[in-house]
Amino acid sequence: MNILFAGKPFERFRSDFEKVFPGHAIRIEDDMELQNCISWAHIIILRPVPFGEELLSRAGNLILAQQWGVGVEGLDVEACTRYGVYACNVPSRGTGNAEGVAEIALMHMMLLGRRYKRSQEKLLEGKFFTPPGRVMWQKTACVVGLGDVGHCVVERLLGLGMEVVGVNRTMKEEFREWGLKKVYPLEQIGLALKEASWVVLCLTLNEHTRGFFNEECFRNMKEGSFLVNVARGPVLDRQALEKALDEDLIAGAGMDVLWEEPPGAGDPLLQDPRVIITPHIGGVTDASLAGVMKFIAENVHRVARGLEPFSCLNCGKLRQ
Amino acid sequence: MNILFAGKPFERFRSDFEKVFPGHAIRIEDDMELQNCISWAHIIILRPVPFGEELLSRAGNLILAQQWGVGVEGLDVEACTRYGVYACNVPSRGTGNAEGVAEIALMHMMLLGRRYKRSQEKLLEGKFFTPPGRVMWQKTACVVGLGDVGHCVVERLLGLGMEVVGVNRTMKEEFREWGLKKVYPLEQIGLALKEASWVVLCLTLNEHTRGFFNEECFRNMKEGSFLVNVARGPVLDRQALEKALDEDLIAGAGMDVLWEEPPGAGDPLLQDPRVIITPHIGGVTDASLAGVMKFIAENVHRVARGLEPFSCLNCGKLRQ
Numbered sequence: 001m002n003i004l005f006a007g008k009p010f011e012r013f014r015s016d017f018e019k020v021f022p023g024h025a026i027r028i029e030d031d032m033e034l035q036n037c038i039s040w041a042h043i044i045i046l047r048p049v050p051f052g053e054e055l056l057s058r059a060g061n062l063i064l065a066q067q068w069g070v071g072v073e074g075l076d077v078e079a080c081t082r083y084g085v086y087a088c089n090v091p092s093r094g095t096g097n098a099e100g101v102a103e104i105a106l107m108h109m110m111l112l113g114r115r116y117k118r119s120q121e122k123l124l125e126g127k128f129f130t131p132p133g134r135v136m137w138q139k140t141a142c143v144v145g146l147g148d149v150g151h152c153v154v155e156r157l158l159g160l161g162m163e164v165v166g167v168n169r170t171m172k173e174e175f176r177e178w179g180l181k182k183v184y185p186l187e188q189i190g191l192a193l194k195e196a197s198w199v200v201l202c203l204t205l206n207e208h209t210r211g212f213f214n215e216e217c218f219r220n221m222k223e224g225s226f227l228v229n230v231a232r233g234p235v236l237d238r239q240a241l242e243k244a245l246d247e248d249l250i251a252g253a254g255m256d257v258l259w260e261e262p263p264g265a266g267d268p269l270l271q272d273p274r275v276i277i278t279p280h281i282g283g284v285t286d287a288s289l290a291g292v293m294k295f296i297a298e299n300v301h302r303v304a305r306g307l308e309p310f311s312c313l314n315c316g317k318l319r320q
Numbered sequence: 321m322n323i324l325f326a327g328k329p330f331e332r333f334r335s336d337f338e339k340v341f342p343g344h345a346i347r348i349e350d351d352m353e354l355q356n357c358i359s360w361a362h363i364i365i366l367r368p369v370p371f372g373e374e375l376l377s378r379a380g381n382l383i384l385a386q387q388w389g390v391g392v393e394g395l396d397v398e399a400c401t402r403y404g405v406y407a408c409n410v411p412s413r414g415t416g417n418a419e420g421v422a423e424i425a426l427m428h429m430m431l432l433g434r435r436y437k438r439s440q441e442k443l444l445e446g447k448f449f450t451p452p453g454r455v456m457w458q459k460t461a462c463v464v465g466l467g468d469v470g471h472c473v474v475e476r477l478l479g480l481g482m483e484v485v486g487v488n489r490t491m492k493e494e495f496r497e498w499g500l501k502k503v504y505p506l507e508q509i510g511l512a513l514k515e516a517s518w519v520v521l522c523l524t525l526n527e528h529t530r531g532f533f534n535e536e537c538f539r540n541m542k543e544g545s546f547l548v549n550v551a552r553g554p555v556l557d558r559q560a561l562e563k564a565l566d567e568d569l570i571a572g573a574g575m576d577v578l579w580e581e582p583p584g585a586g587d588p589l590l591q592d593p594r595v596i597i598t599p600h601i602g603g604v605t606d607a608s609l610a611g612v613m614k615f616i617a618e619n620v621h622r623v624a625r626g627l628e629p630f631s632c633l634n635c636g637k638l639r640q
Contacts, residue, residue: 009449099457099481107430110423119598123590126582128599129329135607137419159479161419262446270443278439279448287455 001304002061004041007031007049010068013289020297024304038062043300052076056083064088064303066296069283070097070148071232072313073205081314088309090295093148096287101202101256102152104282105230106160108254109136109198111276112226115252118273134197137161142196144189144213145203145231146175153200153230154178165192169208186212190220198226205232213237218244224251230282233259245274256282321624322381324361327351327369330388333609340617344624358382363620372396376403384408384623386616389603390417390468391552392633393525401634408629410615413468416607421522421576422472424602425550426480428574429456429518431596432546435572438593454517457481462516464509464533465523465551466495473520473550474498485512489528506532510540518546525552533557538564544571550602553579565594576602 003021005028010017017026029037031049038044038059044051046067056062056079065080067089080087092098110116114133122130141157143150146168157164158179166175166183175183184192193199199221203209213227214237221227227250229236238259244250252274261280269275299309308315323341325348330337337346349357351369358364358379364371366387376382376399385400387409400407412418430436434453442450461477463470466488477484478499486495486503495503504512513519519541523529533547534557541547547570549556558579564570572594581600589595619629628635 096455096457100453100455103430103455103457103480104434107427107434107436110427110430114424114427114598114601116427116598119601123582123597123599124585126585128581129601129604130599131601131604132609133420133601133605135416135420135423135605137416137423137607156479159476160423261448262443265444265446277443278434278436279443279450281434281439281449281451281453284449284451285453285455287457289452 001025001042001063001300002027002040003043003045003300004029004034004037005045006034006051007047009047010045013293016289016293020293021300024300043303045296046075048074050074050076052079056080056085059083059085064299064309066090066299066309068292068296069288075313077313081317084318086303086309086315086318087313088299088311089313090292091148091311092283093152095291095295096285096289097283097291098148098152100285100288101149101230101282102156104256104278105149105153105200105202105228106156108228108230108256108276108278109141109200109226112228112252112254113198116276136198139163139197140165140181140195141198141200142167142192143200143202144192145201146172146178146183147202147204149230150200150202151178153202154180165195167192189217193217193220194222196225197222198228201227201229201231201235203231203235205235209235211235211237213240215240215243218249221250223249226250226252226254228254230256233257233261242269245272252276256280321345321362321383321620322347322360323363323365323620324349324354324357325365326354326371327367329367330365333613336609336613340613341620344620363623365616366395368394370394370396372399376400376405379403379405384619384629386410386619386629388612388616389608395633397633401637404638406623406629406635406638407633408619408631409633410612411468411631412603413472415611415615416605416609417603417611418468418472420605420608421469421550421602422476424576424598425469425473425520425522425548426476428548428550428576428596428598429461429520429546432548432572432574433518436596456518459483459517460485460501460515461518461520462487462512463520463522464512465521466492466498466503467522467524469550470520470522471498473522474500485515487512509537513537513540514542516545517542518548521547521549521551521555523551523555525555529555531555531557533560535560535563538569541570543569546570546572546574548574550576553577553581562589565592572596576600 001024010028043064064086070092077087115131118131140163144167163181166180167189254276256278321344330348363384384406390412397407435451438451460483464487483501486500574596576598
């Protein structure tokens with residue numbers, strides 16, 4: 001198989017790829033070059049960049065468009081279907097992605113509860129045993145979005161001795177097994193927020209969830225509570241967040257995702273002592289690298305043998 | 321009862337004390353003033369400062385010397401026994417102290433694994449999805465010291481999907497129930513260290529453990545692993561740590577406790593990008609404040625009724 005990796009950021013894993021995909025031809029090309037080499041590829045491995053009609057129309061040999069990770073915002077699945085190309089992503093839970101994102105959510109929750117930024121100022125002032133912080137043990141958290149990431153967050157918060165309420169668009173039977181105190185539908189999020197000292201956003205970004213967490217949500221949060229976003233920047237209404245901080249509706253916010261990545265250098269949120277920001281590193285870990293590679297290697301292997309790949313977003317339609 | 325709080329840092333909780341100890345007389349005095357007012361006190365509540373012969377000899381009305389928290393380094397229990405005074409501490413687990421310290425241990429583990437300090441530099445450079453970090457899920461941690469704090473750390477690490485090996489001076493039957501992969505005696509710590517990607521020190525400081533974690537321990541740690549200390553500064557040999565960092569024996573260290581608190585303003589560890597320091601805030605939380613106060617209120621209540629207090633360090637001897 002000819003495997004084309006779309007984008008130079010893959011370059012740093014080249015030696016790993018050569019081990020994981022033995023016997024296959026590998027090219028790593030810049031996004032700008034894809035149109036010139038897509039006809040060579042049987043398989044294209046995609047970062048979160050646009051892939052659709054324009055490239056597919058030149059991709060005469062393509063069998064599989066494989067997203068590197070779970071998020072397929074850039075992958076035009078319908079166009080893949082029209083061209084008879086499998087469109088796949090990598091499941092998040094169990095491959096290290098959801099687990100890593102869940103850990104970064106916990107890290108943000110702790111950094112906020114312990115007022116980490118303030119602690120560093122105190123340290124430089126030579127003050128110990130301060131600032132007083134808040135433990136998560138025996139408090140209530142609200143997890144919004146009970147997909148793979150939400151599931152991993154819930155498990156870990158229960159392990160810290162928290163009570164957890166969930167919010168999800170659909171009610172699923174399996175939620176009963178998760179140990180949640182209660183699950184609310186999205187429309188009743190206000191009831192869930194009122195109970196929680198920490199709120200964690202794990203919603204998939206789509207047309208329904210863009211700007212979902214808005215001013216009304218902040219008004220329903222407990223005084224002194226914290227918001228953490230590990231989903232996608234735009235599920236949170238930025239103006240509503242700024243207003244909530246200005247009006248002290250919440251005590252702080254932690255975000256591994258932003259509306260614009262990277263943000264403008266002068267973005268005031270970067271300097272806000274009540275705000276913790278990390279550069280979208282939740283899923284960028286040793287475990288997810290290994291887990292994603294292993295999963296993709298299996299899909300390459302399957303496609304090379306003429307089998308349907310796993311975690312396929314259009315196999316059903318291609319079969320018809 | 322006349323309750324004397326030893327030290328001005330208690331002042332900020334005065335209004336809480338007035339609620340929690342109704343009907344009792346409360347004084348909060350500076351350490352320098354104690355000798356002038358100790359004769360007034362039936363009960364003295366102690367921070368981690370020296371309390372022994374000198375003050376006891378003037379404490380004609382004293383019934384109970386109650387440590388505020390678990391650590392009794394400053395409390396001369398034998399002297400209390402000689403003067404017929406109950407010496408008590410507050411148990412750590414279940415009152416929010418051990419739980420809070422365990423959470424700060426996890427926070428340090430995550431900050432190190434995700435290279436938090438570097439992430440903040442990357443952010444300011446406008447770089448996202450970097451640095452690549454390490455998840456705790458499916459890795460092995462070594463917890464050194466399986467007292468209350470160690471127990472709480474173990475529980476939480478298992479909740480993150482880690483494997484945990486323990487190290488403890490004595491082998492206790494109860495360890496079998498904890499879900500540990502293995503428990504080693506202190507002398508075999510080297511075997512435990514070799515397996516672990518994170519090592520967490522939770523040892524009580526005493527004559528046997530001072531400087532316990534030394535150069536040999538660092539040489540037994542896995543390359544690229546991390547050390548976290550939430551016990552007391554001196555259980556860790558500072559020179560050995562500096563050498564381990566210099567020689568890249570480990571990837572980083574996180575400490576909520578130091579050898580000198582606060583450290584000198586020019587302490588190079590404060591600036592080291594591989595070192596995370598917090599100002600001994602692990603146990604300084606809403607939960608432990610409430611938990612410790614509740615526990616002490618119960619002891620005051622018991623002593624006022626002529627009953628033995630709980631978590632008493634010399635009741636057995638006083639009975640004789």
